[in-house]
Amino acid sequence: MPPLESSEIKDRLSATLTAAQWDRLGYRKRAGVAVPLFSLYSEKSQGIGDYTDLTLLADWCEQCGLTVIQLLPLNDVGFNFRPYDALSMFALEPMYISLRALKGVDAKEYSRQLKSLQQNFPTGSIRVNYTVKSAKLELLWTVFLSRNWDTVDDFKLFLEDNRFWIDDYALFKIIKQYQGDKNWEDWETPLRQRDPGVLAAFGKAHTQEVAFQKWLQWQAAAQLQSAKQYANQKGIYLMGDIPFLVSRDSADVWSRQEYFKLHLASGAPPDAYSAMGQRWGMPPYHWEAMAAKGYDYLIHKLKVAERFFDLYRIDHFVGVFRLWTIELGESLDRGGLNGRFDPADESLWEEHGRRLVEVMRQATAMLPCAEDLGVIPHCSYKILDKYGILGMDIQRWNRDWAQTFRFKAPEDYRFKSIAVISTHDMSSFRTWWEYEAGTVDEEYFKRKCEQRGMDFGWFKDRLFDPVSGLPGRLHWKPEIDSADRLAAIMGRPVHELKEFTELYSSTYAEPVQFWDYLGLPQPWKYGFSNRLGKAALAAINRSASMFSIQMMQDWTCMSRIYKDIDFSTYRINAPGTVSDENWTLVLPISLEQFLELPEK
Structure with missing residues (x-):
């Protein structure tokens, strides 16, 4: 798809419900940097x-021609x-x-x-x-x-x-x-x-x-x-990050206890990137109680933020529609495994989310953007489109998950999105390429084996290289060169191993497929190079997305300033872990x- 002309961009966005916010910011594509102030x-x-x-x-x-600063x-x-x-x-x-x-x-x-x-x-x-x-x-x-x-x-x-x-x-x-x-x-x-x-x-x-x-x-x-x-x-322009939830031990919860469901903890359900799910601990909102007061808490939160920011990122946007909740009595070591969505009735999700987004739209002149990652309800895309809210398209995750598992071409990114190489919750591009591309999350594979009554240790020894990679990441042995070969070792027909074959198909050839996505000549090469970094940035910047906002360490990944950095541990946050780093x-x-x- 050819790039949109500026008049086409304006026509598309001025027809959305955030036209006033877009008018204030301007109808143009932008590039920006994301960085925590503590960094x-x-x-x-x-x-x-x-x-x-x-x-x-x-x-x-x-100096760099960037016009957005995104802060944590x-x-x-x-x-x-x-x-x-x-x-x-x-x-x-x-x-x-x-x-x-x-x-x-x-x-x-x-x-x-x-x-x-x-x-x-x-x-x-x-x-x-x-x-x-x-x-x-x-x-x-x-x-x-x-x-x-x-x-x-x-x-x-x-x-x-x-x-x-x-x-x-x-x-x-x-x-x-x-x-x-x-x-x-x-x-x-x-x-x-x-x-x-x-x-x-x-x-x-x-x-x-x-x-x-x-x-x-x-x-x-x-x-x-x-x-x-x-x-x-x-x-x-400054983009603030507005957390969807607030600490249980906070002034907000203490002073407005009626606005929170204190018998529950918020989190996220298990997925391919977090085998145990997540349990964050923050209490879910009691939306009915808040609605009775005209959503004053939500409105004032945004009114204060707009003094400092021109745009804002709605953290965990999917939680606007439904939030994964865990009973406080659940064991902490179970993470987010034993939870349920609130509201539980899926038929309520779209209207519930639309109502909250509308309150936010009317409350502030800031342009909303959405962190729409994780397990995403279909209604989320509908609301994002209607309101002209930019979602997030992550380079390494933006793939044809239904069939080929190949990376989507830059021109196939969502127009109403922010194109991103990595976030604060992910490894940087260099770390991903050098240590994670082509690997499997060990805990996720283990849990899938246990659910099937399979001996994880036995399969791990036969399917994965015992020495290479970061702790918790599994590298396929070279001889596991097809889904049929995988099924033969696991002793079951391919059609009975869908989760395993999909995991295999999305990881075994990942480096080769990424190399193709960048348009670099095969064979692909281990290790980071300036050529690779430049190609990744070029691809993300020519995407169809309205914004390209990259972490500081991704924009500068080719710089000599990282020559002494150990990228195996160089990340801002590892979700679901408790670490001094x-x-x-x-x-x-x-x-x-x-x-x-x-x-x-």
């Missing part, structure tokens, strides 16, 4: 990237440091505040402390040292105490504009601190059940500490708004050094 740093950063560093990222985007959630995560498990859907993470750019503060007065902070928390490591948060908060407390902020008009206006959430949030933070960081469900009954008299007395006894939490939010908001304004002046990845060089790179 960035500048020469002025104190141990971790901060909101003001986004201006340098905007400079880099301008920037909400306050407390001390758990999991961006999709926030303490609030409204509050920003104070760890990212720049102490050199505080409103109403002369940074020169704290030059000694700032220098000490940078010395104690140097940047340049491959992993974040999150203890910097406590150190930054300690210095911010000192700054806060240096003057009376109650008379600052801008601060008072900020509090008025955020009255829907900020009082409960600030009180929650301080109660939690005095409760030894215990989950709010383990607090004393009057605090847990929000006894008005007890809460008022606590707030009065801790007036200054509660005010500090509000002051932090004022400072964070000012810095992020300033970064957005700087980027917008360069024609660059999740959400800690830092890019190898500073933003100033990125600006000096010759490869752009």
Whole structure:
């Protein structure tokens, strides 16, 4: 299919229900970068990237011709440091505040402390040292105490504009601190059940500490708004990531318990990429209770976000239609295996999702985009199309799964989509090619064997190479060169082994098929090369998708900055795992050094 002309793009998108949002952004194809703020740093950063560093990222985007910056959630995560498990859907993470750019503060007065902070928390490591948060908060407390902020008009206006959430949030933070960081469900009954008299007395006894939490939010908001304004002046737009769910142990759940089904935990059902499914733990929404209040929580969440972002990514978009839920009493080691969808009645899904999407559309001028991955109900595609919401087409997953398993040609990507090489929940392109392409998830194969009463160990020895690959990834032996050969070893007819033969067909020839997709001459070659990286980027950028947004490490995969990186472990997050390395990845060089790179 030939590329669409700009007039055709406008005609298609202006006919959707988000025409007003598209009018504001412009009817044109765009390229952008996706990166967590914790992965960035500048020469002025104190141990971790901060909101003001986004201006340098905007400079880099301008150099590269990129017009979208997609960020991971920037909400306050407390001390758990999991961006999709926030303490609030409204509050920003104070760890990212720049102490050199505080409103109403002369940074020169704290030059000694700032220098000490940078010395104690140097940047340049491959992993974040999150203890910097406590150190930054300690210095911010000192700054806060240096003057009376109650008379600052801008601060008072900020509090008025955020009255829907900020009082409960600030009180929650301080109660939690005095409760030894215990989950709010383990607090004393009057605090847990929000006894008005007890809460008022606590707030009065801790007036200054509660005010500090509000002051932090004022400072964070000012810095992020300033970064957005700087980027917008360069024609660059910020895309925020709006988590669909909020932490069970959050100010939002504590202050609005009636909006959540606290006897359940959210998750995802098993699939080919997560054999056990997932159990995230966040409580599902009680939509009926929220609807009775006019969806005020959902609307205010978006109203706050649009101060900082021009577009927003709806995380777990399929959850808008139905959400996988697990009873709290289920064993944690069962993951998401024993769950059910809510609503359970599939006939309700489309209208349920349409109603929520319509509320979101009317609530904000931001353009919505959707993370529509996983097990996807058919109605999701219908709503995305009707509303002009861009879904996600992932290069390594965008294939003809029904027949040939070949990769879809770039021109066959969805027009209303964002073309992506990898996400924060996936391995980077280099890691995928060097360690995962052509392999099978061991846990998934094991579970399929167990479901059939087959001896996994026996088949593993006969089907897979015992030495090559990453832990948890299985490489087919070269002699398993057909589905018939696979069936012969498994001792059953091909038609009885559909799940196994499909798994084989989608993985055994994967490298060969990807090489063909890129238009590179066979035979394909092991190992990453600049030629391969350039071909993958070229293919994704000529796709039919409206946007091409790539992780920073994929845009720069051919750079010499990665020469000492071990790509077997170089990823942002491994879903379904608990690891000290999740959400800690830092890019190898500073933003100033990125600006000096010759490869752009």
